[in-house]
Amino acid sequence: MTTEHAGGHAAPANATEYIQHHLSHLQTHDGSFNLDTFWISAVLGLVFLGVFALAARRATPGVPGKLQNFVEWVMELVNDTVNSAFHAKSKVIAPLAITIFVWVWLMNAMDFLPVDLLPRVLEFFGVYKLRVVPTADVNHTFGMSFGVLLCIIGFSIKAKGAGGWTKELFTAPFHAHGTVATIILAPVNFIFQMLELFAKPISLSLRLFGNMYAGELIFILIALLPWWAQWLLGGPWAIFHILIVTLQAFVFMALTVVYLSLAVEKH
Template identity: 80%
Template sequence: MTIEHAVEAGHAAPANSTEYIAHHLTHLHNEAGTINLDTFWISAILGLVFLGIFYMASRKATAGVPGRLQNFVEMVMEIVNDTIKGAFHAKSAVIAPLAITIFVWVWLLNAMDFLPVDLLPKLLTYVGVHNLRVVPTADVNHTFAMSFSVVLCVIAFSIKAKGLGGWIKELFTAPFHAHGIAVVFLAPVNFLLQMVELVAKLISLSLRLFGNMYAGELIFILIALLPWWAQWMLGGPWAIFHILIVTLQAFVFMALTVVYLSLAVEKH
């Protein structure tokens, strides 16, 4: 980690620790301030990196002695496939590619935390960019968008498995099943609980990932404020520990997605 409080072109250096932290927690916005451009572009670039790596691995795959890239890709696919086999018992041609994409992409987004705090923000000052947050998953807007996409997949899987009519019927008849006139009285309660369940999935997925990555980003920023010798003493162990957090959060997001999709195709 490095802490460079150099003067940026046309911008004064942060005067104190508070300004330094605020500077590193400020997004690069569009002119209207409605879109976090740093989150968007870094996510898009890392998505292309993921596609490129797996495409190269597929082109170089061999039945003989595998190379390092093939070994890595096969290891990732084995982890994901084991998770799917243990949680998803229906048949779907989409679930495996979706789970692999989520796991690798979220891991890459999280892994941006390993870059030195001042590296990319400093480099981009030379092209006139003076604010940049490099960890997309530390942006709650991004984690909510990913979680919302998962909820849409849950609804789509449920409709495909049960039909539109079956899904709508389940909204009003589960989890409390009833017969006769009791169905009418319990329908609003069932519908409310179904909506609460969907919202809970959305919030749990997004805030768990956001909270862990935001805390990690903030700790790296605080370490960067220390003298250089303290940065090495504290930054190294924290970075090693953070490897576990980055991987675990990517796995948890992927595993919960598989579990939610499995519940969506089951009849209640």
Template identity: 85%
Template sequence: MTTEHVSGGHHAPANATEYIQHHLTHNSNGTINLDTFWISLILGFVFLGLFYMASRRATAGVPGKLQNFVEWIMELVNDTVNSAFHAKSKVIAPLAITIFVWVWLLNAMDFLPVDLLPKLLSFVGVNYLRVVPTADVNHTFGMSFGVLICIIGFSISAKGLGGWGKELFTAPFHAHGTVATILLAPVNFIFQMLELFAKPISLSLRLFGNMYAGELIFILIALLPWWAQWLLGGPWAIFHILVVTLQAFVFMALTVVYLALAVEKH
């Protein structure tokens, strides 16, 4: 979020503390955070629309700006996939591209002025709105849970259900002999479960922590006088471009690495 502070309007915060609390409060129905859900859904369709448009306009001649941009993204993702994932899969490249672009769009909502969308929606009775879905730990955990399902699915696909189940009880500590294998089986299973769940949890918390911190800094800058907002907000917004892009790339790259490990035999 850039740092234009818009005051006034219905339910305007009375002081700095209320202002921060107001901007960190989700629009929720008690079950899900509606702002996270709808913004994520809309940006998902934006992603699909842009890539569909690029595919329709693709030409073998001189490419347009949109085609150049999409091809650059696909080349970046393909290089990452080819360097980390050595098995054969028709799913991994499209999955990686989807993760990178969608997470980047979610992160990039941080560049909007702090009060822009909340102010606009306040005119139609929406009093709370957080516009950065990846600053919502529920959303990042949801995405990481999807990665967890992919890890299990890739493992079963590559090793078979029996092979994956056997690995849960025989790795990382391999044993020789039936007795030793039985004795080490519970230990191996515990370590396998710790490793399995640590991956999506680390993915989730890394993305959430970085984006939540960025969102909070923009909110704090918005409380400053207008000249300080431009003085501090401009450099921070430029630096945050790197953060937004890097976090999307890290989430995508680690997902590819985790899936590569899932198909390897241990």
């Protein structure tokens, strides 16, 4: 795949061009694929796997090290959420929740890097466009939420069987007594079930995207200010953004667990 680049690249001439430049993706030649979103999210996923694998390899029953303490704290936080929201038995739900929380947090935390740092570094390699926050790309958040949608359907079918899940699509939420009433209400039930099913991933993706896009844009606007104003405003905003980054990762994970819990319940 070829990337967008130009040997005669010129620095943004004004604030509008600066903002547009930093909101432009590194894409394939035909513009159909955001390479920066893909590679940054993939690298951060490998970082997550590497750190947790290292912690597991170094884990000891005695006095734990700092890395083991941190990993155990994350796992306890996620396990508490899973135990309080997911009441069925599953060997997948806890690892899935931990993966979602840490991976989304790492992608959100890319917002803490100076706005021009990675783009300036990659300019030495002929790359002049880069967005470093994958979760500020709506394509990526929709992709993750589509994965959650597939999990919802898969958990439902595993818990209720294909026949039971299909039956539920046409008989809930409005239950009817008698064949005629069931047939009459079936289209209404199906419409409501589809609305509920697709509203979940859409709300997941847009909530995460909206918050991270807004945060990214504010950092870009702060970067346009004089250096003293950047320190004056950037520091407090970065501290506040730590809460947003963590909260959005937690919300995405917690809602996923709740949706999967609802998926295995029989209505």
